[in-house]
Amino acid sequence: MVATEHDVGRGRTNKSTEQSTVRAVAYVRMSTDLQRYSTENQLDRIRRFADGRNFEIVRIYEDAGRSGLTIDGREALQRLMADVTSGIPDFEAILVYDVSRWGRFQDADEGAYHEHVCRRAGITVHYCAEQFDNDGSIGSTLLKAVKRVMAGEYSRELSVKVFAGQCRLVQRGYRQGGMADYGLRRLLVDEHGAVKVELARGERKSLQTDRVVLVPGPDREVETVRRMYRLFTSGVGEREIAEGLNRDGIKTDLGRAWTRGTVHQVLTNGKYVGDNVYNRVSCKLRQRRTINDPALWVVAKGAFTPLVDASVFERARAIVEERTRRLDDEELLALLNELLRATGALSSLVIDERDDMPSSSVYRRRFGSLLRAYRLVGYAPDRNYRYLEINRRLRDLHPEVVATVVAGLEDAGGSVVRDSATDLLTCNGEFTASVVIARHRETAAGSARWQIRLDAGLAPDVTVAVRMGPGNTEPLDYYVLPRIDMTGPHLRLAECNGLSLDGYRFDDLGFFFSLAARATLTEAA
Structure with missing residues (x-):
């Protein structure tokens, strides 16, 4: 998937012709990427339109393999809009195949907004394959509005069809995306179920007709999973299990030390008893990530070879459910009050560390916020204390994020050297990178803000800024900031920052990892 932009030779020398174009x-x-010839077909129709209307195409902006649901990730369109708003564009018109190529925005007004920005800069947008001229008349305005709604509706209908197809595959026992997790491996099979090959981490199937199923991993990992279940059902807590695994030198599937959370995931995931579970979390049409109610999950019982017996899994589930059974408000507050007396202070971290009470997210959902729950038990936390608690959690998270970035660069084929003192990364001996985490804050009016500190002392070539989401528990998105374009030591970001900054924003770090990829060059004779 690439976004390209290239100039087109004019090939016009007659002065009177140049003046009339x-x-x-x-x-x-x-x-x-499967639409191999789509852009060529679009350009053919655009060129015929230009020849008939006396337009001279001086440059082509191309987003290959990019969804039209949002402007995010569409680097060519972002560069185009930056050129439009630069104040010195060297063109007077933009030629697009049709309204849907401009975008399948779920909010039809978003496509209209981008076109309005162009018109305000004195640049007209022409849809070359549409049956109307974009001349501002009532008829063209109405048709254009209908086309924008239809383009967005097409994506919504396609999303429903794709989701239904994925659900059918899940019910037939095929894995839909995601890592296998500890103790399991992904096996590639053809459309008839014949085994082809075991997929390594990062590998994907190459044929649409192929399918992926989960199979037990190495015997050592399978035995470790069964050990976790034996210990847990005999009364040993997740934290004690994690400590025992770490003492024995056993690492997770990501090569990291075990924690209470990673052990808990193994003990509560249905895949270990052979169930194929889908739609726990959804992010349809590039909207916000949503954690779904269990009633919306798609489950195929016994789809894979189980690693633990169903009776053992059910005993573990019963222990977890009993510990996290639905308590009424009075019981929740009684537990919180007991924790306050035992610790003298409350925070989400303090709550989540207790094995014998619900997580902090339960209190947020039930009472609207942790602060309201605190007030109901007579606790008024100091604002600076909460600030320090969040900062400590983010500091603990930083090494894990850096390790993830290093792994991504190496998986892409790069060679990474990590400075143990500064965490500065040197990739392929060619460029340096620094990883920073930006804490999510809210203004008095409820608007989100992030402060990014660029390390002037290390002067990395690229700063990877991880922008945290509400609650500062999960990353929201990423900014890949080149030093050459950053003039100050700090950046203050809002939810939307204009193309000058949001042009560096990405939903994931795939683009940054691709910078480390190596290509083999064939020597010319």
Whole structure:
């Protein structure tokens, strides 16, 4: 998936002809890499339109393999809009194949907004394959509005069909995305169920007709999973189990030390008893990530070879459910009050560390916020204390994030040297990178803000900024910031920051990891 932009030779020398032509750029987009000839077909229609209307195409902006649901990730469109708003664009028109190539925005007004920005800069947008001229007339305005709604509706209908297809595959026992997790491996099979190959971490199937199933991993890992269940059902807590595994030198599937949370995931995941579970979390149409109610999960019982007996898994489930059974408000507050007397202070970290009470998220959902729950038990936390608690949690998270970045660069084929004192990363001996975590804050009006500190002392070539989401528990998105374009030591970000900053924003770090990829060059004779 690439976004490209290239100039087109003008090939016009007659002075009177040059004066009569209108300088234009073309924008083309295809949604997936499988649409191999889509952009070529679009350009063919755009060029015929330009020849018939006396436009001179001076540059082409191309987003290959990019969804039109949002402007995020569409680097070519972002560069185009940056050129439009630069104040000195060298073109007067933008030629697009049709309204859907401009975007399948779920909010039809978003596509209209981007076109309005162009028109305000004196640049017109022309849809070359539509049956109307974008001339501002009532008829064209109405048709354009309908087309925008239809483009967004197409994506919504396609999303429903794709989801239904994925649910059918899950019910037939096929794995839909995601890592196998500890003790399991992904096995590639063809459309008839014949075994092809075991997939390594990061590998994907190459044929649409192929399917993936889960199979037991190495005997050592399978025995470790069974050991966790034996200990847990005999009364040993998750934290004690994690400590025992770490003492024995056993690492997780990511090569890290075990924690209470990672052990808990193994003890509560249905895949270890052979169940294929899907739709626990959804993020449809590039909207916000949603944790779904168990009633919405799609479950296929006994789809895979189990690692533990069903009776053992059910005993473990019963222990967890009894510990986290639905308590009424008075019982929840009584537990919180007891914890306050035992510790003298409350925080989400203090609550989550207790094995014998619900997590902090339960209190947030039940009482609206932790602060309201604190007030109901007569506790008024100091604001600075909460600030320090969050900062401590983010400091503990930083080494894990850096390790994830190193693993991603190495998986892409890069060689990474990590400075043990500063965590500065040197990739392929060519560029340096620093990873920073930006804490989520809220203004008095409830708006989100992030403060990013660029390390002037280390002067990395690239700063990878991890912008945390509400609650500061999970990353929201990432900014890949080149030093050459950053003029100050600090950046203050809001939810939307304009193309000058949001042009560096990514939903994941795939683009940054690709910078470390190596290509073999064939020597020319």
